[in-house]
Amino acid sequence: MRRSWAILTVIIIVLAGSGVLYLRVHGLSARAKPTALEEWLARRVRDLATPTSVRTATNPIRPTELVLAEARDHFADHCAVCHGNRGDGKTMLGEGMYPPPPDLGREPTQSLTDGEIMNIIRNGIRFTGMPGFGGSDEDNWKLTLFIRHLPKLSDRERAFMNEINNLEGKPNEADH
């Protein structure tokens, strides 16, 4: 019994020591990239913290052309500053975040359920740059539809977004 405690103590000391050493060498820079282990752990914890009722919630809004255009403008106004008009996270703020915002148009975001995406928009994710926006359920469901639409975003739609936030500069500036 005493031997087990000794082994456990040694393991704890080694782990704590490794953690301190890692911090001394790498610091806490937000410009670093999360390791695969960190990413995997964070996603598992987020999954565990998502109630089944949230995961299985279905979107009550139909993706009409107007709804998608409304959500697109909303996204351009409030979300694109970090996520970018394409949703790929390649923005000044996004690239300096730890963890960086995911590419919303691709896996693993697109493999989340509508309920999970809506929940993230409404409540955010603790210890990341994603704030909980609160807002109305209707707006959040519409944004969820737009995130689903991101892989099919046209250049024209992106140009409309750029008219709102000018994130990509004027058309001739963007070419350079």
Next chain:
Amino acid sequence: MKRIILALCTTLLLASPAFAHDPKLHKGPKVEGKVVSLKGDHLEVATKDGTVSVTLSPETKYEQGATGEQATKSALKEGEHVMVVGHKLESGEIAASEVMVHAESGHPHDHDAHSHADAGGSGN
């Protein structure tokens, strides 16, 4: 103590209509001006930069007055001052998600990031 509670409740009650009309709740580029014509689902609005054509749809919501009372399409009349939250469709037309009738000039909406020029500008 009772007076303080009463005062707080009164303040909250008075503040509610203003909160309901929080400009942040109306998202998207704005078209502001006077109604020139309304034919079916096509609304023409005279803005300071010229006439802008807006398409109304069954999904369009209507509000009336400074407190944003719920209204219907029938509130739209020629000469009325309106503020339209519009969104460009792929075709280039501007579709209204919300129309605010009697929206006063100098209204809090004016401080929002977008003016009517955003919706009626280039890209059509």
